[in-house]
Amino acid sequence: MLITINLNGKKIVDDVSADTLLIDFVRAHGCKSVKRGCETANCGLCTVFMDEKPILSCSMLAARASGHSVTTLEGLQDEAAEFGAFIADQGAEQCGFCNPGFIMNALALFREKEYPTEEEIKEYLAGNLCRCTGYEGQLRGILAFLAWKKQKEEGKA
Template identity: 85%
Template sequence: MNITMTLNGKKISADIDADMLLIDFVRDHGCYSVKRGCETSNCGLCTVFLDEKPVLSCSVLAARADGRTVTTLEGLQEEAKEFGAFIADQGAEQCGFCNPGFIMNALALFRENEYPEEEEIREYLAGNLCRCSGYEGQLRGIQAFLAWKKEKSGKESEKS
């Protein structure tokens, strides 16, 4: 079957098997930030945005993305770079395997709620598996990022 989608801003058409998963499709097209972890929709490593909403690409058939927009971390480099530095600063990227999925979910959270409370952060990111750090570094990184963002927006509004 032939499908067409917009992947990270680029229109792509491909002939696929009907049972191909979205994770395999995006990886076949060079999006290696999308990782295979549990293959049971429990770890968050394969998170992508499908029409701007986070989905687990190990649980979505590629055919379901036909005519839609798929965004991976490769398509969000500027947005992710700013936030990712705060995660790294807290030592939360020990092995780095979970980072792409974690960052994708954090960006989705920030799009939904610009300044979430700690409980909201914990709840939203509960589906991300990290075997190294115990999540406290990620939480500190998010909190530091949010504090920086608030300070930055305050300084920008003072200039106006």
């Protein structure tokens, strides 16, 4: 089946089988940040944006994404690098396996709520799996990023 997906700003036309998952499609097209974790839509490692909304690519057929825009971490490098540094500063990326999905979901949160509360952050990111840390480092990193962002906007950073 022939599908067309705008992947990270580039039009991709490909012939895929009807059962091809979106995760396999994006990885086949060089987006290695999208990872397989649980394959049950429970860990957040496969998060991508489809039409600017976060989705789990392990539970969507590539054919359903045809005609849509799909963005992976590779397509958000500048935005991700700025935020990712705060996660790294807190030592919250011990093995780094969960980082792409975690960063994608955090960026989605920031787009939805410019300055979320700590409780909103915890709730929004509850579906992300990290086997190395207790999520406290990620939470500290997010809070530090938000504080820095606010200072920057006020002209103090």
